[in-house]
Amino acid sequence: MELPFAESWRIKMVEPIRKSTREEREKWLEEAHNNVFQLKAEQVYIDLLTDSGTGAMSDRQWAAMMVGDESYGGSKSFFKMKDMIKKLTGFEYVIPTHQGRAAENVLFSYLVKAGDIIPGNSHFDTTKGHIESRKAVALDCTVDEAKDTQLEVPFKGNVCPKKLEKALSEHKDKIPFIIVTITNNTAGGQPVSMENLRQVKEIADKYNKPVLFDSARFAENAYFIKVREKGYENKTIKEIVKEMYSYADGMTMSAKKDAIVNMGGFIATNKAEWYEGAKTFCIPFEGYLTYGGMNGRDMEALAVGLDENTEFDNLETRIKQVEYLGKKLDEYGIPYQRPAGGHAIFVDADKILTCVPKEEFPAQTLTCELYLEAGIRGCEIGYLLADRDPVTRQNRFTGLDFVRLAIPRRVYTNNHMDVIAAALKNVYDRREQITRGVEITWEAELMRHFTVQLKRLGK
Ligand code: F0G
Numbered sequence: 001m002e003l004p005f006a007e008s009w010r011i012k013m014v015e016p017i018r019k020s021t022r023e024e025r026e027k028w029l030e031e032a033h034n035n036v037f038q039l040k041a042e043q044v045y046i047d048l049l050t051d052s053g054t055g056a057m058s059d060r061q062w063a064a065m066m067v068g069d070e071s072y073g074g075s076k077s078f079f080k081m082k083d084m085i086k087k088l089t090g091f092e093y094v095i096p097t098h099q100g101r102a103a104e105n106v107l108f109s110y111l112v113k114a115g116d117i118i119p120g121n122s123h124f125d126t127t128k129g130h131i132e133s134r135k136a137v138a139l140d141c142t143v144d145e146a147k148d149t150q151l152e153v154p155f156k157g158n159v160c161p162k163k164l165e166k167a168l169s170e171h172k173d174k175i176p177f178i179i180v181t182i183t184n185n186t187a188g189g190q191p192v193s194m195e196n197l198r199q200v201k202e203i204a205d206k207y208n209k210p211v212l213f214d215s216a217r218f219a220e221n222a223y224f225i226k227v228r229e230k231g232y233e234n235k236t237i238k239e240i241v242k243e244m245y246s247y248a249d250g251m252t253m254s255a256k257k258d259a260i261v262n263m264g265g266f267i268a269t270n271k272a273e274w275y276e277g278a279k280t281f282c283i284p285f286e287g288y289l290t291y292g293g294m295n296g297r298d299m300e301a302l303a304v305g306l307d308e309n310t311e312f313d314n315l316e317t318r319i320k321q322v323e324y325l326g327k328k329l330d331e332y333g334i335p336y337q338r339p340a341g342g343h344a345i346f347v348d349a350d351k352i353l354t355c356v357p358k359e360e361f362p363a364q365t366l367t368c369e370l371y372l373e374a375g376i377r378g379c380e381i382g383y384l385l386a387d388r389d390p391v392t393r394q395n396r397f398t399g400l401d402f403v404r405l406a407i408p409r410r411v412y413t414n415n416h417m418d419v420i421a422a423a424l425k426n427v428y429d430r431r432e433q434i435t436r437g438v439e440i441t442w443e444a445e446l447m448r449h450f451t452v453q454l455k456r457l458g459k
Contacts, residue, residue: 367379
């Protein structure tokens with residue numbers, strides 16, 4: 001008999017988690033203004049708020065932490081990290097930062113000016129925030145296929161070459177660089193193909209523009225290239241990663257995802273002028289150039305994490321778990337962005353809570369219902385996260401309205417996946433009784449979803 005698939009690691013340390021009663025959760029959610037970001041972690045049973053900084057480090061990463069060099073200048077650990085980044089990506093210059101958005105802040109302080117246009121594929125919210133707060137425009141050029149959640153195509157995260165070409169031909173002088181997010185988080189953790197990366201580079205070269213990769217989940221992207229793109233099945237993940245970065249001039253990285261550390265990030269590039277420009281912002285914002293907001297021990301763990309997570313077995317275990325949850329939802333008929341993404345399942349709330357009008361935020365409503373059902377914390381990636389249009393101040397209802405179930409790396413078992421799917425099924429089965437959503441009672445001007453306060457209507 002063929003042996004079933006199983007994890008490529010075993011567990012050495014555990015952390016107890018606790019269930020609660022529906023009554024307790026009703027009270028806690030009310031106290032959190034119906035915003036799950038404001039819950040206390042101990043009020044959550046299975047936490048799928050994010051896969052960022054929530055992964056379990058390996059024994060090798062913990063061991064590496066013990067040899068961290070905490071020198072202010074010239075830390076050995078910085079050079080270990082820099083060497084690993086160069087080995088994987090080929091980039092010469094590295095600036096450490098405390099996380100991904102800090103890398104964006106440092107680099108964009110140098111690169112982005114008011115009136116600029118930055119084309120890309122579904123800019124992540126902090127990326128968009130750092131562009132819009134500088135009075136520039138984040139122009140989404142994602143392929144149209146990404147909008148049809150039921151369409152099963154292998155590289156739904158791609159940049160549409162036609163949209164990109166149009167942006168460049170119309171606004172060439174206003175475009176400082178192109179950004180490609182791998183994997184495309186906002187479109188559902190969907191990968192970008194090698195062919196597409198190559199096409200973006202060709203178009204960029206034609207207009208003499210640099211390309212930046214937002215690389216938070218670059219290793220998961222490489223896994224999808226290996227298993228889905230012709231010609232890559234026999235290449236190692238590290239070989240694929242190297243080729244991916246041959247089409248970029250630089251990267252911003254949130255190491256809290258694919259480097260499997262709890263905190264950390266960096267900028268890496270081959271462009272000396274980007275390095276020189278960003279350097280002057282790193283020191284006042286993040287810290288000196290050989291630590292930039294990180295401890296020496298964190299840089300050690302980051303280097304090991306990058307090495308481990310660019311190995312096939314680790315990625316296969318991770319992505320098959322996400323796929324497992326997707327298959328469970330298929331059994332119950334629950335719609336989500338197809339195919340299952342790299343780091344999460346994006347449940348299509350609009351198709352589930354059809355009785356809740358968009359003005360009452362269906363995905364946020366479903367997020368609350370799932371928490372109340374079983375103490376499972378997902379995250380709205382929808383109309384709330386989309387913020388208001390900076391000019392008209394109207395809500396942006398044009399995108400998709402998802403509940404993201406982000407799976408932390410090496411943390412939960414497939415038994416937890418079964419619980420998640422069953423809880424969602426229970427909500428799904430009573431979807432027609434859910435007719436009212438939520439109303440905003442307080443919101444911030446930018447990135448409102450973190451702190452927004454909401455009232456549940458019709459309660
Ligand atoms: N880029 C992408 C594609 C991201 O997903 C994130 C973070 C960032 C940049 C910013 O990195 O958090 O280290 O400052 N995404 C997390 C998430 C928060 O839950 O998807 P950061």
